[in-house]
Amino acid sequence: MELYNTLTRRKETFSPREPGKVSMYVCGPTTYNYIHLGNARPLIFFDTVRRYFAYRGYLVDYVQNFTDIDDKIINRAGEEGEDPLALAQKYINEYFRDAGALNVRRADTHPRVSGHMPEIIEMIDTLIKNGNAYVVEGDVYFEVRSFSAYGRLSGRSLDDLRAGARVEVDSRKRDPLDFALWKAAKPGEPSWESSWGPGRPGWHIECSAMSLKYLGEGFDIHGGGFDLIFPHHENEIAQSEAATGKPFARYWLHNGFITVNEEKMSKSLGNFFLVRDILARFPPETVRFYLLSTHYRSPLDFDDQKLESAGRGLERVKTSIRLLAEALARPEDGRASVECKDLPPVLDELRDSFEKAMDDDFNTALAIAVLFDLAREVNTCVQRLGVAPAPADREVLLKAEVLFKAFNEVLGIFKVDRNGKMSLDGMPSPGLDLADGLLELIIGLRQEARSRKDWAVADRIREGLKGLGIIIEDTPQGVRWKKQG
RNA sequence: GGCGACAUAGCCAAGUGGUAAGGCAGAGGACUGCAAAUCCUCCAUUCCCCGGUUCAAAUCCGGGUGUCGCCUCCA
Incomplete structure (x- = not known):
């Protein structure tokens, strides 16, 4: 498998830290609101990555955090007169509802900041002892100058960054780019005790502490949106490597943005669409299918027409799966004539093509093209069968069905019930009401x-x-x- | 100002040196009472523009134009 590593700016052959195992950490949401479509892209993409690794036989350990302590949560809670942690909990619950609707599986571990204070404090302590961080009036800052590789991930030097810095200079910081590891508590804010006073962690330290706790040094894949490259992931690397003296994560994957009218969708611009609002108008499988129909590193523009167009395409796939199931449900006839004897080698080729596409930096757009090819082949076969399949044709159809299921296991478009049956939502169910x-x-x-x-x-x-x-x-x-x- | 990405048919979108995948829309045909679905055929001599390298470039190099992103919380 080849995957594009932001760290080296090129595709690299994937080789896991431990044979047969993949460890991955993806930055999850700050839970102060319902998730929007822009949040959904990394969720769906990395869920697909995880599914594909599993399909390939790897044992995957997938960790995704929740930021449940943060300025935005505190502000929001203040506005609503609610406890910040209770507010965060509410939106974590809602997160699972939306993600579940999109057929995103739960990570193996969903750690939260509020549950990892000892680890975070210990890491900050180490950074201070190592001379990478300093305390000012109860705040603790990471000193970027103390970490020589700073800027490597984002491809910028400290000088470039300083020149363009739009941040207000805090005179207490030794360098404008030094960032907070610990923020001293203000009155009325949730806070935790530490040896440098009560406070709460800065944004970046949580991911370092939690990923290292659950996955260890040098874990395989760290993912998130493009906008996290700087400063978030840059800072994570600095903190983690300064604290442990070991390489942090091995492959960095970043998904592109979702835009609306060609403009970035984000909470701060206010032009975002909540996942639940979109799901009120479009089936979840259409949304997932649409997000996977463009390569994950490309920007993806959202509007109703594009989703409708995707939905019509997906309808063809559904129709094909239905036709297949119906043909299999019909009684066999005893005739010896075999209509689809050419199909099996084609099915093998399609599986190869699908795997080749996914092996090449998770090219889901190409993989979906293969899905359409499969649909056409199946339709052609089913059409030739007429009313009833011969036993030999039946076997071919079963093989095609297995392939549909295998593709769907990776792409996760259709939900699958306990019996392994794909739910197409329009399909007549056997149980009649x-x-x-x-x-x-x-x-x-x-x-x-x-x-x-x-x-x-x-x-x-x-x-x-x-x-x-x-x-x-x-x-x-x-x-x-x-x-x- | 600094750094970076992208520009492929009416629309969406793969494709990083060997002669343009797939989907939506559209046209014709088969099937059908009709409709739908399905299948078949057609639909980019050409990949933003101009140069260059090469036997060969959408793919590499240089220049230009345009769009977007990062440099601040952000998926």
Whole structure:
């Protein structure tokens, strides 16, 4: 596998710290609001990375933090008259709801800042002892000059950074770029005791302390959005390596931004879309599919038309999976003629192509193209079968179904139930409830009308059901219905 | 001002030296009572512009134009 490492600015062959195992840490959200689409991109992308490593047979240890102590949380809690930690907890719960809807699996560990004060304080202590940090009036700052590799990740020298610094210079800092490891408590703020006084951690130290605690020195992959490269990840490297004297993380992966009208979407610009608002208008699988249809390092523009277009494309994939399931559900006929005997080698090629795409820096856009190729091959086969498959064809179809499931296991577009069945949401379920029963009854009546060539009644029923969101399709293999996508 | 990324059909989007994937939209055909779905065919002599390297460039180099991002909390 090749992956693009921000640290070296080129693709590198992935080789894990320990054979067969992958350790990854991804910066999670600051929980003071519901997550927006921009937050969803790294979630979905790194979830896909994790799934692909698992598909490739690696044992993955995935850690994603929550920043539950921070200025924004404290401010928000102040506005709402709520306890900051309770507010953070609320949005952590909501986070899981949104992420779950997008079929993002939980990380193996979701550490929080508030639960790791001893580790954070100990790390700061080490940095002070090592001469990399200094205390000023209860604040503790990291001294960037003390770390010679500072700027390596973002590709900038300290001089470049100073020249462009827009930060107000704090005269207590030895260098304008020195950053806070510990902030002295202000009245009314949540705080923790430390040997340099009560306070709370700065933003960057948490990720160093928690990633090192759970994954150890030199873990494999550290990920996040492009905007975290500087200063957040730069600072993480400085702190961690200054404290441990060992390399911090081995591969740095950063996803590109989501833009709206070609402009970066962010909470500070106020042009963001909450995941839950989008999910009220589009199916979650469409959202996930859309986000994966562009390479993760490219910017991705969001608007309704683009999502609708993606949804129509995804509909073809769903249709294909449905056609396949229906063909398999039909009774075999005993005929010996085999219609799809050319398909198996094609399926093998498709699997190769899919893996090749994912091996090349997680090229999900190409992988999705392979998904479409699979759909077309399956449709062609199913169409040739006519009403019932021969036993040999049945085996071929089963193999194709396995491939659909394998692709979906990686891309995570469709949710999968306990029996391993993909949920396409419009698919008629085997268990009939009243509505389904009535629907079957009406469709049966329409079929009788059709057999009498009573087209007026048949069309009226079809139009009427369409108005209720049920699409009727008359196919050579019989009637099919689905809920409107 | 400093650093960096990107520019491929009406739209979205792969493709880093060997002669333009895939999707949406569109056109024609097969199938169909019709519609839908599905399948087949067509749809970029050309990859922002100008130079250069090469037998060969969307892909490499130089210059230009444009868009975006980072340098401040931000996924």
